[in-house]
Amino acid sequence: MDKHYLSVLVANHAGVLARISSLFCQRGFNIDSLTVSATDNPEISRITIVTTGDEASFRQLRKQTEKLIETKALFPLNLRTSLLRELLLIKLRSNPAVKEKIAEVAKKYNASIIDVSVGCMVLELTGEPERVDDFLAGLDGLEIVEMCRTGVTAMERGEVTYLLGV
Amino acid sequence: MLLTGADIIAEVLIEQGVDTVFGYPGGSVLNIYDALYQYSDKITHYMSAHEQGAAHAADGYARLTGKTGVVISTSGPGATNLVTGIATAYMDSVPLVAITGNVPTSLIGRDSFQEVYIAGITMPITKHNFTVRSVEELADTLRAAFKIAAEGRPGPVLIDVPKDVTINKAEFENKPVEVINAEDKRLKHLEKVADLINASRFPVVYFGGGVRISGAEEELYELLHKAQIPATYTMMAAGVLGYGDELNMGLVGMHGSRTANLAVDNADLVLAIGTRFSDRVALNPNKFARRARIVHIDIDPSEIGKNVPADTSIIGDVKKVLFSLLPMVQKAEHTEWIEQINQWKEKDYKPKDNDEVLKPHQIMSAICDLAGEDAVFVTDVGQHQMWAAQYIRHIKTRSFLTSGGLGTMGYGYGAALGAAVADGGKRPIIHITGDGSFHMNMNEACTAVSYNLPVITVIMNNSVLGMVRQWQKTFYGKRYSSSEPERKTNYKAVAEGFGLTGFKCHNLAEFKDALGKALELKAPVWIECVIDREEAVLPMIPAGGSVDDMIIN
Numbered sequence: 234m235d236k237h238y239l240s241v242l243v244a245n246h247a248g249v250l251a252r253i254s255s256l257f258c259q260r261g262f263n264i265d266s267l268t269v270s271a272t273d274n275p276e277i278s279r280i281t282i283v284t285t286g287d288e289a290s291f292r293q294l295r296k297q298t299e300k301l302i303e304t305k306a307l308f309p310l311n312l313r314t315s316l317l318r319e320l321l322l323i324k325l326r327s328n329p330a331v332k333e334k335i336a337e338v339a340k341k342y343n344a345s346i347i348d349v350s351v352g353c354m355v356l357e358l359t360g361e362p363e364r365v366d367d368f369l370a371g372l373d374g375l376e377i378v379e380m381c382r383t384g385v386t387a388m389e390r391g392e393v394t395y396l397l398g399v
Numbered sequence: 400m401l402l403t404g405a406d407i408i409a410e411v412l413i414e415q416g417v418d419t420v421f422g423y424p425g426g427s428v429l430n431i432y433d434a435l436y437q438y439s440d441k442i443t444h445y446m447s448a449h450e451q452g453a454a455h456a457a458d459g460y461a462r463l464t465g466k467t468g469v470v471i472s473t474s475g476p477g478a479t480n481l482v483t484g485i486a487t488a489y490m491d492s493v494p495l496v497a498i499t500g501n502v503p504t505s506l507i508g509r510d511s512f513q514e515v516y517i518a519g520i521t522m523p524i525t526k527h528n529f530t531v532r533s534v535e536e537l538a539d540t541l542r543a544a545f546k547i548a549a550e551g552r553p554g555p556v557l558i559d560v561p562k563d564v565t566i567n568k569a570e571f572e573n574k575p576v577e578v579i580n581a582e583d584k585r586l587k588h589l590e591k592v593a594d595l596i597n598a599s600r601f602p603v604v605y606f607g608g609g610v611r612i613s614g615a616e617e618e619l620y621e622l623l624h625k626a627q628i629p630a631t632y633t634m635m636a637a638g639v640l641g642y643g644d645e646l647n648m649g650l651v652g653m654h655g656s657r658t659a660n661l662a663v664d665n666a667d668l669v670l671a672i673g674t675r676f677s678d679r680v681a682l683n684p685n686k687f688a689r690r691a692r693i694v695h696i697d698i699d700p701s702e703i704g705k706n707v708p709a710d711t712s713i714i715g716d717v718k719k720v721l722f723s724l725l726p727m728v729q730k731a732e733h734t735e736w737i738e739q740i741n742q743w744k745e746k747d748y749k750p751k752d753n754d755e756v757l758k759p760h761q762i763m764s765a766i767c768d769l770a771g772e773d774a775v776f777v778t779d780v781g782q783h784q785m786w787a788a789q790y791i792r793h794i795k796t797r798s799f800l801t802s803g804g805l806g807t808m809g810y811g812y813g814a815a816l817g818a819a820v821a822d823g824g825k826r827p828i829i830h831i832t833g834d835g836s837f838h839m840n841m842n843e844a845c846t847a848v849s850y851n852l853p854v855i856t857v858i859m860n861n862s863v864l865g866m867v868r869q870w871q872k873t874f875y876g877k878r879y880s881s882s883e884p885e886r887k888t889n890y891k892a893v894a895e896g897f898g899l900t901g902f903k904c905h906n907l908a909e910f911k912d913a914l915g916k917a918l919e920l921k922a923p924v925w926i927e928c929v930i931d932r933e934e935a936v937l938p939m940i941p942a943g944g945s946v947d948d949m950i951i952n
Contacts, residue, residue, distance in 0.1 A: 248530070252522055259523045289704065296701035302527040302547060 236265065237291045238310035238317065238387060241280040242272070242397060244303040252301060253280060262286065262294045266319075266384030277305060277397070281386050283362075306395040314390050320383040321358045321365045326376035328352070335375060342368040353378050400572075404534040404565040405434035408498065411541040413441050414573050417469050419460065419820060421445045421453040423480075425473025426513060427500025430565035445820055445850060447813065448842040450477050454484020455813025455840075456820065458493050459777060462800045463818045465614075467494040467548050474501045475513030478559075479520065483807055485555045486524040490804025491635060492612060494553035496544050497521075503563040504532065518559050526554035534567040542574065550579045552699045553612060586715050586723055592670075592694050593727035595711065599668035599692075601736045602628045605651055605680075608635030608803070609673020609697060609717050616640075616796050618721035619672065626731045629740050631659035633674055635803045638793035648740065649747075652680035654785045654936050658743040660946040665739075666691040673697060673717045676706040677804070678942070686945040696720050748938045748951055754907050757930045759783070759859065761907050763790035763831075766857065769914045770827040775800065775818050777828065777854075779811035779836030782865035785936040787831045809839030812856065816843060819852040827918060828853065834860040834886070835867075844897035847923035855917045856925045858890055861932040869935050873950070883932075894925040903927045 243249045250269055257264055265283040272279050284294060291309075299307050310317070325335055327349075339346055339356055342364065348355035358368055362385055402410065408431055412420065423446060424432045435444050447453035450472045457468030468488075472481050478499040488495040502511040518530045527547050529540050537560070544556040596602060610619050616639050623630050623646045630640055631651040640647050649656035651663060663669060669688040673696065674680070681687035684707045695702070695709035696717060703712040713720050750760045763786055766774070776791055777800040778784040784801055793799055800818060802810040815830035822828060837858050847854050859865075868882040894901030900920060902913035910928055917924035939950045 248518065248522075251519065255522045289708075293701065293705060296703075300699070300701055 234285050234287060237284050237286070238312065238315065238385065239282040239284065239295065239298075240308055240310055240387060241282065241298055241304060242277050242306040242395070243280055243301075244305060245276050245278045246303055249278070249303045250280070252303065253298065256297055256301065257294070260293070260297055262290065266382075268384040268386045270386050279386075281384070283385050305397045308395055310387050310389065315387050316390060317361050317385050317387045318359060319362045319365050319385050321368070321380065322355060323358070323380040324353050324355045324378040325372070326352065326378055327354045331375060338368070338371060338373075338375070342371065344368065400570070401568050402571040403430065403434070403568050404537050404560065405430040406437075407534070407537050407569065407571050408541065408560070408565070409434045409438040409442060410571055410573065411538050412469065413438070415542070415545045415576055416466070417442065419443050419445070420469040420471055421447060421456040421460070421817065422471030423447055423450045423453055423473070423477060425477045425500065427474035427502060427562045428471060428477075428565070430562065431471060431498070431500065431560075444471075445816075445846070447816075447846050449840070450480035451484050451809065452813035452816070452840055452843040452846060454481045454495075454497065455487065455807075455810050456817030457495055458484060458488045458810075459800050459814030459817030460821045461488070461493050461495055462814070463775060463797055463821045465797065467496055467545055468817065469496050469498070471498045472500070473513065474499060474517070475515045477513075478515055478517040482520060482524070483805075483809075484813070485521055485557065487802050487805045487807045487810055488555040489524045489526070491802065492553050492608060493555065494548040495555035496548050497555060497557040499557060499559050500565070501530075501559050501561045504561045505563070507561060517557065521557045524555070525557050528557040528559070530559045531561070531564050534564050534569040537564060537569065538571055542577070546577055546579065552609075584715070586713055586720055588711050588713050589720075589723055589727060591711055592713060593724060595668055595692060595694060596626055596628075596670070597729045597731070600733070601666045602626070602668040602670065602733065603662045603666040603691070604628050604630040604670045604672060605632070605663060605674060606630060606636050606639065606672040607633040607674025610636055610639050611796050613673060613698070613717040615673070615718035615721050618718055618725065621725055622721055622728060625725065626728050627733045627737060628670070629662055629737065631655065631662065633677070633680055633803070634788045634799075634801060636673070637788055637791070637799040638796045641794045642792040643794070648744070650788060653682060653940050653942070654789065654938065656747050657938055657946070657949060657951070658740060658747050660940065660949065661743050662740055663688050664690070664946045669693050671695045671697075671709070672721070675702045678706070681707050682940050683943050683945050750937075757904065757906060757910060757928050759786040759930060759934055760790040762857065762859065762910060762928055763787060764792075765907060765911050765914065766829055766831070767792045769911065769918060770829055774798070774827040774829055775822065777801070777811050777815035777818055777830045779832040780806045780808045781833045781836055782861075782869065782934070782936050783831055783833040783836070783859040785866075786859070789936075808836040811836060812840045812843040812854070815854045815856070816846055816852050819854050820850070824853060824921065827855065830854050830856040832856060832858055833865060834858060834862060834888070835864040838886070838888070841893070844894065844899060844923065844925075848898045852923060853921045854923050855914070856923075857914075858925060858927045859930055860890070860927050861930045861934060862886065863932045865932070865934070866936070868932065872935075873939075874941070890925055890927040899923040899925065901925045901927070903929070905929050
């Protein structure tokens with residue numbers, strides 16, 4: 234079972250996200266993450282989908298998504314030629330005993346401490362999904378109060394190679 | 400000119416060549432119905448007993464003519480009553496435009512009276528749907544709906560129109576209708592497929608509704624006869640290849656002929672044309688055509704490899720593909736293979752005649768004899784549907800209207816009425832149903848009477864839910880759970896109550912007599928046929944099985 238990354242450019246209509254998530258739910262495709270982003274074209278949104286499954290089911294997912302009237306372009310992202318980023322916000326339990334450890338971890342992974350409140354701290358980290366995974370694995374006993382990851386947003390390096398369909 | 404939204408709807412319908420619509424009025428569509436009143440010289444509206452019947456009527460109209468069917472309903476329950484009809488059309492790729500009213504935009508999202516989020520509800524059962532938020536976008540949205548419904552692989556499109564949009568005014572100008580041509584892209588893999596056909600020794604063509612939708616009946620015939628390829632079909636393609644054609648092996652799949660299933664099983668090449676390897680055909684996707692290379696030809700790329708992997712595929716309009724393929728296919732005889740198939744054919748399941756009691760196959764045969772080659776057959780869902788698919792001598796394309804994909808009990812009467820409207824009294828319209836299915840939508844009898852639509856309904860009454868009961872008998876130890884309702888419906892009396900003619904028959908002579916009279920009446924008629932509850936649909940391959948598991952008796 235491989236992870237697949239898919240970029241879908243869709244008409245920026247009300248309901249388009251519902252249509253895509255309804256399709257995935259209906260056809261039983263597993264979604265690891267799905268992000269919707271504004272683009273330079275106000276009529277177009279970019280949806281980045283991360284999914285786990287075999288090649289055949291990924292092919293079906295692509296073809297079914299392509300059939301949606303609001304899909305203007307769709308392409309799988311090649312990991313070597315694409316830039317993938319994810320944003321993490323994480324709130325850690327802090328007290329004098331662990332304060333320094335938190336600062337150390339933050340420094341090691343280049344995360345920013347964006348809030349310090351009584352009893353907890355919030356860190357922000359932007360990076361490739363693997364780096365976010367590594368960061369979380371490196372917390373080593375620190376207590377997570379709450380966290381959220383945005384899911385992956387991505388674009389390919391170099392010139393634009395896709396064509397927006399009508 | 401400045402027109403109200405309701406007038407714009409009427410104008411666009413006319414612009415799109417629509418002269419017939421089906422539907423049911425209500426609060427949110429009062430303005431639309433007011434416009435239909437004004438435009439009644441150009442658009443005829445047929446009102447059903449229930450919105451579901453109207454949706455099936457628009458579907459039947461579309462299947463018979465190939466034109467896009469139109470159905471209108473009010474908001475809330477009117478819209479939800481369309482849902483089964485829309486899903487039926489979606490599963491069988493029927494072009495349909497459903498226009499639903501909704502509460503005024505100012506009331507949307509407030510749980511207003513008769514408000515429902517029909518766009519959300521129908522998302523997975525439409526090709527696309529629209530909510531029109533202002534009268535300015537109404538005309539182009541309607542045009543887009545007609546285009547989407549008909550182009551490529553057809554399907555239903557829903558447009559939800561809030562009531563204020565139908566009152567508000569906007570500038571309207573007629574636009575020429577966009578001509579939909581099959582995409583003119585270069586077809587890939589033609590040579591490879593031709594080579595496979597030319598090299599094959601035991602080829603089989605397995606075709607589906609896509610051949611009919613694309614109008615490729617002649618091209619298919621040419622291909623089969625040029626290369627002498629035996630063919631089998633799905634229910635959606637009944638009539639595409641004539642009943643008497645020597646290359647016709649009959650239906651494939653669960654209730655298909657033994658010959659057809661054996662041929663697919665033993666073939667070295669299976670050409671799947673305009674079809675989708677449904678679980679009623681490729682019952683076990685791992686064993687279907689297990690000795691064959693599979694070539695899949697379809698207009699919808701997402702069908703390739705969805706259920707059964709193809710070795711080669713051509714994506715495109717079936718008519719164009721076959722037209723391009725034909726010159727590359729060599730003449731062939733396949734004598735040995737045809738001989739084998741003819742031997743199998745001799746051993747195909749043949750039910751025994753009986754003149755004392757009514758036998759399903761004899762009913763079908765009598766219908767064909769009396770109604771003639773011109774007849775249109777419409778079915779509901781269940782045993783009677785399978786008997787109709789198996790024993791009607793299908794000879795004309797677009798003349799067997801049945802809910803294949805969704806299997807909608809209650810489809811038949813509405814669809815038959817839609818077909819009768821489309822046909823205008825030229826061809827006999829025979830609606831074949833069972834007592835189970837008919838109880839779902841027999842209320843449409845009032846519609847048949849209102850418009851004097853000469854639909855002849857043949858009710859195969861075995862007093863039980865035959866197909867459910869057959870499965871319970873075969874797979875559930877004869878535990879007939881909720882399949883023997885012991886209803887006492889007097890069909891003749893109910894028919895007369897609705898204002899139409901009813902007959903009841905117990906044997907073939909009585910049935911022939913009743914059908915003969917019904918055909919002369921040129922009016923809606925019900926004919927009840929009493930049949931034995933033990934009558935089964937045979938042969939049968941159980942779900943998930945293969946030809947090795949076929950039940951013959």
